[in-house]
Amino acid sequence: MKWINNLESFPYPFKGSTYRYSNNSIPMKTPLCVxxxxxxxxxxxxxxxxxxxxxxxxxxxxxxxxxxxxxxxELVIDHLAAQYPDxxxxxxxxxxxxxxxxxxxxxxxxxxxxxxxxxxxxLAFISRHVQEDLILMMQRDGDLYLDAGQLCFPANWSLAxxxxxxxxxxxxPIPGFKEEGLDDRILQFLMRLEAGNPWERKNWSLxxxxxxxxxxxxxxQWGKLRKQVTKENAGELVHIRVEVQKLFRLPRTNGILFTIxxxxxxxxxxxxxxxxxxxxxxxxxxxxxxxxxxxxxxxxKNEVLKYLSEKLESGKVV
Amino acid sequence: MYKEKTIPVYVKAIEQxxxxxxxxxxxxxxEELLPKFSGGAHISTYIEHxxxxxxxxSLTSNPDDxxxxxxAVRLSDTSxxxxxxxxxxxxxxxxxxxxxxxxHFPLSFKAKHHVFYAAGIGITPxxxxxxxxxxxxxxxxxxxxxxxxxxxxFYDFLQEHYPNQYRFYFSNKRERIxxxxxxxxxxxxxxxFCGPESFISDLTESAYQLGYPPSAVHTERFTPPxxxxxxxxxxxxxxxxxxxxxxxxxxxxxxxxxxxxxxxSCRVGRCGTCELQVVEGEIAHYDSFFSEDQKQSQxxxxxxxxxxxxxxxxLDV
Numbered sequence: 021m022k023w024i025n026n027l028e029s030f031p032y033p034f035k036g037s038t039y040r041y042s043n044n045s046i047p048m049k050t051p052l053c054v055x056x057x058x059x060x061x062x063x064x065x066x067x068x069x070x071x072x073x074x075x076x077x078x079x080x081x082x083x084x085x086x087x088x089x090x091x092x093x094e095l096v097i098d099h100l101a102a103q104y105p106d107x108x109x110x111x112x113x114x115x116x117x118x119x120x121x122x123x124x125x126x127x128x129x130x131x132x133x134x135x136x137x138x139x140x141x142x143l144a145f146i147s148r149h150v151q152e153d154l155i156l157m158m159q160r161d162g163d164l165y166l167d168a169g170q171l172c173f174p175a176n177w178s179l180a181x182x183x184x185x186x187x188x189x190x191x192x193p194i195p196g197f198k199e200e201g202l203d204d205r206i207l208q209f210l211m212r213l214e215a216g217n218p219w220e221r222k223n224w225s226l227x228x229x230x231x232x233x234x235x236x237x238x239x240x241q242w243g244k245l246r247k248q249v250t251k252e253n254a255g256e257l258v259h260i261r262v263e264v265q266k267l268f269r270l271p272r273t274n275g276i277l278f279t280i281x282x283x284x285x286x287x288x289x290x291x292x293x294x295x296x297x298x299x300x301x302x303x304x305x306x307x308x309x310x311x312x313x314x315x316x317x318x319x320x321k322n323e324v325l326k327y328l329s330e331k332l333e334s335g336k337v338v
Numbered sequence: 339m340y341k342e343k344t345i346p347v348y349v350k351a352i353e354q355x356x357x358x359x360x361x362x363x364x365x366x367x368x369e370e371l372l373p374k375f376s377g378g379a380h381i382s383t384y385i386e387h388x389x390x391x392x393x394x395x396s397l398t399s400n401p402d403d404x405x406x407x408x409x410a411v412r413l414s415d416t417s418x419x420x421x422x423x424x425x426x427x428x429x430x431x432x433x434x435x436x437x438x439x440x441x442h443f444p445l446s447f448k449a450k451h452h453v454f455y456a457a458g459i460g461i462t463p464x465x466x467x468x469x470x471x472x473x474x475x476x477x478x479x480x481x482x483x484x485x486x487x488x489x490x491x492f493y494d495f496l497q498e499h500y501p502n503q504y505r506f507y508f509s510n511k512r513e514r515i516x517x518x519x520x521x522x523x524x525x526x527x528x529x530x531f532c533g534p535e536s537f538i539s540d541l542t543e544s545a546y547q548l549g550y551p552p553s554a555v556h557t558e559r560f561t562p563p564x565x566x567x568x569x570x571x572x573x574x575x576x577x578x579x580x581x582x583x584x585x586x587x588x589x590x591x592x593x594x595x596x597x598x599x600x601x602x603s604c605r606v607g608r609c610g611t612c613e614l615q616v617v618e619g620e621i622a623h624y625d626s627f628f629s630e631d632q633k634q635s636q637x638x639x640x641x642x643x644x645x646x647x648x649x650x651x652x653l654d655v
Contacts, residue, residue, distance in 0.1 A: 084447075091374075160447030161553060204629075212610045212627075215373055216343045216438030271439050272374035272401065 027293060029057070030285050031264050033222040037302040041197065041311070043206045045221040045267070052099050053218070053268050053279050054150045056107060060123060063151045063232070070172045070233055071148065077237045079144050080183040081156075081168035088156050089143040089168060090133050091270040092277050096146050096154075108149075121149050143168055155278040156270075157187070157210070164210055164276065166190060171235075173282045175225055175261060176316060178236040195310035215271040223263045225315040226324065230259050230284055249320035254327035255288030258320070260300075287324065291331045301328040344384060344435035345372065350406055352430055359459065359491045360425055361398070364407045367433060371404040375439035377470035378463045378558070381407065382437040382605075385423055392605060393420040396462035396558075397439060398492075400469055407436075410491060412459040442608045443530075443558040445470060450526030452478040455515060455541055457533025461491055463558050464532065468500060483507040483515045483533070517544035532558040559606070559626075571646040573653050583645070590641040600641055600655070607643035614639055619651035 057063075071078050081089070097119055100108040111118040115132045128145070130137040138145045147154050147170035156168040164187040171179040182190050187210065188203045197203050213219065227234060228245035249257055261284055268277040291297040304317075304325060312318045351363040366372055375397055385391040399408035411424040443463050445452065452471060454464040461482060471478045480500065484490035486508055496504050507513040517540065520529065529545055531538045538557050545555045570585045575598070583592040590612055593600040602612040607625030616639050623633045625640040632638065639651070 158447075159444070204632075208610060208627075214342060214438060214440050216345075271379070272376060274376040274379075274441050274444055 026058070027285075027289065031222055031262050031283055032296060033224040033262050034296075034299050034303055037299065038306050039303045039311070041194065041200070041202060043202065043209055043221070045209070045219040048218045048220045048266065051216075051218045051268075052103055053095055053266050053277060054099055054152050055264075055281055056100075056104055056123075057151065057281075060151060064124065064148070066232065067151070067172045068148055071144070071170070074237075077178065077180055077235055078172050079147075079170050080179050081141055081143060082184060085156055085158065085168040085275075086142065088158060088270055088273040088275040089141055091272050091275070092154060092156060093142045093146045094132070095268060095270070095277065096150060100149070119149075124149075141168075143170055150279075152279040152281045155280070157276040157278060159211060159274050159276065162211075163187070164207060167275075171280075173232040173280070174235050175223075175227075175263065175282070176234055176236055176239065181236070193314070195314050210267070210276060213267055213269045213276060215269040218266060218268045220264065220266045223265060225261050226317045227259050227261050227284075228257055228320060230286070232282055232284065243316075246316065246319040249323045251323050251326035251330065254320070254324050255291070255331075256286060258287045258324055258327075259284045260287065260290055287327065291328065297328065297331055301325070301332060304328065342382075342437055344437055346433060347372075347407070347436050348433045349428055349430050352428065355410060355491050356489055358489065359410055359412045361408055361410045362424065362428065363399075364409070364434075364436065365405065372407055373438055374404055375401045375466065376441050377401060377445050377467035378443035379439040379441040379466060380443075380463065381409070381439055383409075384435040384437075385420075387419065387423055387427070389419075391420050391423060394606065396466070398462050398465045401466050410459065410462050412491075443467075443532075443556065446528040446554070446556065449528035449554070450477075451524060451528070452476065453523055453527055453529045454478065454480045454482075455529065455531045455533070455537075456480065457483040457515070457537040458485075458489075459491065460531075460533030460537070460558075462532075464530065465492065465495075467530070468503075472500070478503060480504040481507070481515050481519060483509065483513075483537075486510045515541075517541060520545055520548055520550070528554045528556060530556040530558070535559065569645070571649055571651065573646070573651045575653055575655055588642055589639070589645065589651075593641060598655070602642055605642045607640050610640065612641045614641055615654035617652040617654050620647040621645075621651065622647045 097110050101110045107123050109120045109122070115134065117130055117132050119128045119130070143154060143156065153171045153173055154169065155166060155171065157164045158167040166182050166185055169179050187207050191197050191203055228249050229242050231242050234242055245257070261282065264281045264283070266279045270277055290300065304321065309318065312321050346367040347364040348367055349362055350365045353361045355361050379401070380394050380396045383393050383395060395409035395411060397407050398410050399406065411421050413425045414421040445467055452467070454467065456464055464480060468478060468480065480496065480503055482490070482496070482504060484506065487493060490506060490508070507515050520541070523529070529550065531541045538559060542555055542557060546552070568585045571583050573581045573583065573589065575581065579596070581592050581596050583589050590600055590602050590605070600612060600614070608627055610627045616637055621636055621639050622645045624643040624645065627640055628638065
């Protein structure tokens with residue numbers, strides 16, 4: 021499966037010739053919490069299959085998050101209807117809302133804020149209409165907690181494991197995150213996030229294979245591909261995985277909506293851009309072991325580097 | 339640079355709450371719904387009047403009613419232009435910009451019981467907090483000190499809406515909030531103080547002495563704690579530019595006056611947006627944002643409230 025062929029719309033993540041962990045968030049120019057890409061229908065089918073068959077690993081919530089979930093429903097629907105009026109619309113008559121997804125030809129009437137409006141929770145409902153994974157962080161008693169989320173396409177983490185955890189506990193496994201003081205600074209940044217002023221950032225990693233659903237729970241199914249990477253197959257097998265992450269303060273509950281839109285691009289597509297090839301080669305060669313280990317690249321980094329070097333030397337643009 | 343987005347609104351109604359306090363109803367210029375907000379939230383108001391007057395006011399209306407916002411403004415004896423403008427110049431129909439709602443004074447999530455201590459105009463943030471607790475069915479009490487019954491803002495409103503949850507203290511009747519009431523709250527109570535600086539600091543000190551955990555004591559200052567003796571100082575920027583900060587001026591104001599695009603948002607030392615790196619010099623911190631460790635590291639300053647202990651600060655900007 022090739023998820024992205026259009027290089028121009030790929031959210032290329034790199035700047036400069038080195039990479040380190042940082043809070044690389046920037047204020048959003050167009051405040052949209054979700055996007056609709058050409059892969060919409062394909063990704064929605066995959067997402068719904070996952071939600072239906074693996075509910076525990078894809079959806080978790082604590083009971084006090086319902087008001088925050090409704091805020092997410094409102095934000096997502098308003099953004100979809102405003103940005104993609106040909107694909108989505110909403111009609112509001114007081115608390116009687118009708119949401120129309122014209123791509124999937126689904127119309128849903130519901131009572132906004134009402135209990136048992138849907139067969140499932142509000143966050144679960146709206147997540148069936150967007151490609152993004154949707155995470156709700158609640159700010160309570162001076163800290164941030166992951167209190168609800170729909171997560172189908174995680175980059176090797178587990179929603180069920182992280183539910184109810186504090187921001188710093190969730191990020192504790194990142195090497196150097198605490199030692200460099202990044203955990204404090206990013207937590208403070210998030211806690212000062214203000215409504216009306218959303219932020220976004222890109223995060224990246226490499227993966228062997230092209231699965232979007234690389235949850236920790238299914239590592240046994242996709243992790244072993246890492247051992248099969250050779251310089252001959254790296255271009256096709258290895259993908260760069262970029263998450264476009266967006267942060268919105270939810271004013272009613274003072275919670276934070278964190279959306280993740282995951283993009284995959286094969287290395288052979290990446291290196292067809294000569295500048296990207298050179299820059300990515302520089303960054304990967306220089307990347308220190310604690311980062312390659314955590315991103316799960318160590319096993320096949322050398323094979324990828326050999327592949328990139330050959331491409332550079334041959335000067336060939338595939 | 340970070341500059342917050344604002345919402346254009348107009349003044350829909352003005353009501354005289356009492357001799358010193360006016361209530362203003364604000365509605366969106368485009369007749370759109372305003373954002374909902376959480377208990378304890380406030381907005382910044384932006385008024386162009388020769389200079390730009392930026393002031394923070396608690397939202398006193400119902401957090402779920404987004405057709406309009408309401409704020410209550412007390413005419414300050416020492417007004418630097420803000421409350422005087424609201425009282426003397428603002429008319430129904432006038433337009434202004436406001437920020438999205440922000441909350442630096444949120445309700446505790448884990449508290450078993452909430453007790454609000456208000457003095458004077460310090461009642462304002464508690465109105466939306468009580469509304470939220472009331473609709474959730476959570477337990478709370480209000481201890482509210484005012485000079486007189488006539489000067490007591492929202493007196494009728496409180497009697498009507500929370501008849502069993504308030505206690506008034508009128509100083510003309512020689513009634514005073516006594517810190518001994520802090521001894522009577524059950525374990526798991528969170529206390530919230532809002533009013534003049536001495537009111538907040540006295541109650542906070544008493545609460546700590548009684549053994550309240552700091553996390554159970556919440557305070558809202560309308561103005562940041564001011565140094566008793568404001569001294570002028572100089573700052574030097576990376577390119578060598580010298581900026582003088584006068585006695586009655588904040589570092590942020592001095593930077594902005596000089597045309598330097600320094601970041602800022604709340605202007606009361608709460609949000610952290612105006613943080614700048616300090617290369618040299620000793621900082622006098624007056625913010626409620628940095629942790630003690632961060633303050634001691636002497637490497638970062640919030641320009642909206644903090645100053646210099648040394649004659650010169652060298653900034654990395």
